[in-house]
Amino acid sequence: MFKQTFKHYKKKSPLSDLHGVIDLDTYQENVGFPSFIPQAAIINYYPIGTSLSGHTDHSEMNHEAPLFSYSFGQTAIFLIGHRSLEEEPSALYLRSGDVLVMSKESRLCYHAVPRILKAFEDPWNNFFSNPQEKIGDTFTTSMNLALFEQVNDELFWKPFDCYVSDCRININIRQVYHSDNMCL
Numbered sequence: 001m002f003k004q005t006f007k008h009y010k011k012k013s014p015l016s017d018l019h020g021v022i023d024l025d026t027y028q029e030n031v032g033f034p035s036f037i038p039q040a041a042i043i044n045y046y047p048i049g050t051s052l053s054g055h056t057d058h059s060e061m062n063h064e065a066p067l068f069s070y071s072f073g074q075t076a077i078f079l080i081g082h083r084s085l086e087e088e089p090s091a092l093y094l095r096s097g098d099v100l101v102m103s104k105e106s107r108l109c110y111h112a113v114p115r116i117l118k119a120f121e122d123p124w125n126n127f128f129s130n131p132q133e134k135i136g137d138t139f140t141t142s143m144n145l146a147l148f149e150q151v152n153d154e155l156f157w158k159p160f161d162c163y164v165s166d167c168r169i170n171i172n173i174r175q176v177y178h179s180d181n182m183c184l
C-alpha cells in the first residue's frame with residue numbers, strides 16, 4: 001500500500017547537482033506539495049558503522065503533511081515497513097542527492113537505517129566551472145550564488161569532504177502543525 005505514497009526521487013533532484021545548497025521552497029513545490037510548510041528539521045549524522053533502529057515519526061501534530069528526507073555523503077540501506085511490525089519491510093539504497101518523500105500511508109510506517117555503506121562515487125566533489133550555467137533559473141538570488149561559490153571553493157570545501165568521506169548526513173524536514181492551527 002505504501003508504494004503509492006512513498007516517493008524516492010533518485011538522482012532526479014536538482015540537489016544532486018547542488019551539493020547541499022537546498023532551495024526548499026522551489027523543490028517542494030516542484031515535486032507536488034505546494035502547501036507544505038517546513039517547520040522542523042532533524043539532522044542525523046551517521047559515521048560508517050552506525051545505524052538507526054526501527055521507529056515511526058509520530059511526534060508532530062500534523063501527520064497528513066509529507067516528510068522530506070534528503071541524503072548526503074555515504075550510502076544508506078533504508079528499510080521501509082508498514083504500520084505494523086508484523087509485515088516485512090522493503091529495502092532500498094539512499095545515495096547522496098536522493099530525496100525521499102513520506103506521505104499519506106507511508107508517513108506513519110515503520111522505517112530504519114540498518115547500515116551505512118561506502119559510496120562508489122563522490123558526486124559531492126564535482127566542482128563546476130560555471131555554477132550559473134549549470135543551475136540555470138533555479139539559482140537566482142545573490143545569497144544563493146555567494147553560498148554556492150563558497151561551496152565550490154576546494155579549500156573551503158575540504159573539511160566537509162573529509163567528514164562525508166566516511167559519513168552520511170540525513171536532513172529530514174517536517175510540518176509540525178496543521179495549516180489552520182499554527183500554534184499550540
Ligand SMILES: O=C(O)CCC(=O)C(=O)O
Nearest residue numbers: 042044057069113170172
Ligand atoms: O536517515 C534517514 O534516512 C532516516 C532518518 C529518520 O528516520 C528520522 O530522523 O526519523
Ligand SMILES: [Fe+2]
Nearest residue numbers: 055056057111
Ligand atoms: Fe524517522
